[in-house]
Amino acid sequence: MNYQSLAIPEIGLITPRVFSDERGFFMESFNHREFEAAIGRPVQFVQDNHSRSCQGVLRGLHYQLKKPQGKLVRVTRGEVFDVAVDLRRSSPTFGQWLGVFLNEENQQMLWIPPGFAHGFYVTSREADLQYKCTEYYAPHDEHCIRWDDSNIAIEWPTLDRQPVLSNKDELGLSLKVASHY
Template sequence: MRTTRLAIPDVVLIEPKVFGDTRGFFFESFNQRAFDEATGTSYQFVQDNHSRSCRGVLRGLHYQIQKPQGKLVRVVRGAVWDVAVDIRKTSPTFGQWVGAELSEDNQHQLWVPPGFAHGFVVLSETADFLYKTTDYYAPQHERCIAWDDKTLAIGWPSLGTTAIQLSVKDLAGSALADAEVYDI
């Protein structure tokens, strides 16, 4: 696999080696040893999640203020624009974001470590989004930062005439300035 540390070096883009021919393809979607070497971490994953969304659905920017989750995310059908926002108060990249397109065609994965808010918008007609987490879902600790927070100025891609669709929870996301953030 090939790995690239993004503008926020703790966030890593992972490009697995895909073996394909006229019959289809094969690739190793996860290997603990290779993941640890690529990210310089030793996290263990405890939960796998799968979501399906239609074009224009934007989920995020989510995080858990206690029991923070690292997420290894990928798309197995369709395409999304995926975003990680550093909300570690003492980090030199606090309040900065990075993004990458993840799709069934490029097979890329993104490692979003604990201490980050995470979100994505669906670019294709539908997208199946899979992610592994380093801690269990704890709804009482879940928080949301507004996807369109002006101080973050995230470069969400244009969807043409398709409107952004948000959940009630995501509509109520707070500004970064008002959000609970990590003291790490």
């Protein structure tokens, strides 16, 4: 696997080695030893999640404050624009965002460590997003920042209509009033 630190150095883009031929392909989608060596610290994943969403759905920006989750995100069908926002007050990149396109063709994965909000927007007709979490989901601890918060100013892909949001995401708070790490 090839690990590349991005503009926010703690976030990494992982490109797996893919072996393709006329039959299809094979790839190792996760190797614990190589992953820990790449990020430079021990990590234990405790939960795997799978989300299917239709085009135009925007999920996020979600985070857990008392039980923060690190996430290793990949798309196995379709395409999403995946976003992480730094919510660590002590960080020089506090309030900054980073976004990448993850899709079934590039087969890349995004490592988002604890301390970040996460969200994604589906750009294909449908998308399956799968992610490993370093902490269990705690619904009582979940928080949400508005996807369109002008304090963060995420440059989402061209939206020709209002994104499809859950009730929870419609009630997201601005970065200025939301709780941070």
